[in-house]
Amino acid sequence: MCENKKKMVRIGMAEMLVAGNPTVITTTVGSCIALCMYDPINRIGGMVHIVLPRKADYSRKEKFDTLIRYADKAVPALLSKLISRGAKKEFIRAKMAGGANMFPMFTHPILNIGRNNAEVVKKKLAELGVPLVAEDIGGNHGRIVEFDAGSGIMRVNTISKGEKEL
Amino acid sequence: MRGEGEFGRDPRENSIEMEILREIGSIGAGHAATALSDLLGQKISITFPEIYVVRPEDVPEVLGLHEMPSVVIYKTLQKNHGCNILLAFDRREADKMLSIMAKHAFGLDELDEEMKESAIDELGNIVLGAFLSAISDFVELELLSTPPFHVVDIFDAVLDVFLANLCLQSKEAVVFKTCFKREEEKIYGAIVVFFDEKLREELVKRGKVWLE
Numbered sequence: 001m002c003e004n005k006k007k008m009v010r011i012g013m014a015e016m017l018v019a020g021n022p023t024v025i026t027t028t029v030g031s032c033i034a035l036c037m038y039d040p041i042n043r044i045g046g047m048v049h050i051v052l053p054r055k056a057d058y059s060r061k062e063k064f065d066t067l068i069r070y071a072d073k074a075v076p077a078l079l080s081k082l083i084s085r086g087a088k089k090e091f092i093r094a095k096m097a098g099g100a101n102m103f104p105m106f107t108h109p110i111l112n113i114g115r116n117n118a119e120v121v122k123k124k125l126a127e128l129g130v131p132l133v134a135e136d137i138g139g140n141h142g143r144i145v146e147f148d149a150g151s152g153i154m155r156v157n158t159i160s161k162g163e164k165e166l
Numbered sequence: 167m168r169g170e171g172e173f174g175r176d177p178r179e180n181s182i183e184m185e186i187l188r189e190i191g192s193i194g195a196g197h198a199a200t201a202l203s204d205l206l207g208q209k210i211s212i213t214f215p216e217i218y219v220v221r222p223e224d225v226p227e228v229l230g231l232h233e234m235p236s237v238v239i240y241k242t243l244q245k246n247h248g249c250n251i252l253l254a255f256d257r258r259e260a261d262k263m264l265s266i267m268a269k270h271a272f273g274l275d276e277l278d279e280e281m282k283e284s285a286i287d288e289l290g291n292i293v294l295g296a297f298l299s300a301i302s303d304f305v306e307l308e309l310l311s312t313p314p315f316h317v318v319d320i321f322d323a324v325l326d327v328f329l330a331n332l333c334l335q336s337k338e339a340v341v342f343k344t345c346f347k348r349e350e351e352k353i354y355g356a357i358v359v360f361f362d363e364k365l366r367e368e369l370v371k372r373g374k375v376w377l378e
Contacts, residue, residue, distance in 0.1 A: 030319070
């Protein structure tokens with residue numbers, strides 16, 4: 001676990017947070033993606049909880065919808081937010097976790113979107129020139145993700161696969 | 167988070183829908199309790215201490231399970247109408263239920279892993295099947311459901327798979343906090359129902375007739 005003296009902040013689905021040291025951002029993901037970006041020189045980082053790869057029709061407005069729900073919008077949104085808070089584009093790195101298929105026995109596409117989420121995130125990161133330096137993607141298990149915004153250290157906890165540090 | 171009685175947009179519609187939900191809950195609980203009692207040879211009662219109607223994204227907050235290891239059983243409808251339904255337990259509560267099932271349905275002290283898997287699915291089949299049957303009876307439509315599937319994992323991680331898609335398909339989720347009671351023993355869980363708009367409108371339409 002991260003140091004106790006750090007401030008822990010939980011984000012939910014389709015939420016984004018950028019913070020400096022000493023903040024640990026946490027979320028829980030199944031098929032969703034916890035995408036983290038950080039600038040290790042200026043010690044600022046952020047996380048976005050991505051839900052779906054993309055929206056079929058962005059002109060359609062839904063009451064509770066938000067663009068950062070979608071990978072193709074969330075990746076540039078997090079990058080812009082970091083830069084606006086003082087991060088330098090050339091130093092920014094990315095890490096990601098999630099994208100699981102929680103119901104492998106069930107083939108309905110509604111329950112198998114994790115892989116698509118991960119693919120779109122990787123594609124957008126490549127387009128934006130942000131190096132993906134670590135990932136913990138796929139499988140059939142949920143993940144509790146903790147991201148230290150200052151250091152860029154990501155910890156991933158699971159019930160069945162233990163804990164790992166990225 | 168929105169609370170009880172805030173299902174629809176018009177206050178009168180809210181009231182009708184809460185009445186319908188209580189009725190469906192009552193019928194579904196009655197059927198499920200009877201089936202469980204038959205299976206276990208023990209009197210089981212099912213009550214709903216709290217019912218909430220919330221945005222799908224607020225379900226984790228209502229249940230408060232978040233990072234808890236949980237057992238979630240899922241059924242959905244096969245065609246025409248959309249209704250996804252979950253039965254969720256904190257794993258410790260699920261273990262209590264499995265312990266009762268081991269003793270009274272199988273005459274064993276405890277179940278092996280394979281039997282646990284079957285028992286969880288059977289529990290989901292009985293409880294969720296009774297609920298879907300109650301909905302089906304209410305709207306007078308034949309609603310065929312899938313077999314149950316279950317997963318044991320971090321609660322919020324399981325939920326996000328459903329919420330990822332359902333947030334846009336279902337405007338509301340109905341959360342029945344559920345208490346299974348056998349003699350003095352109580353086991354707590356939750357039934358969560360995501361109606362699509364078409365089925366929700368049908369429920370309101372039939373409910374208005376039913377209330378007249």
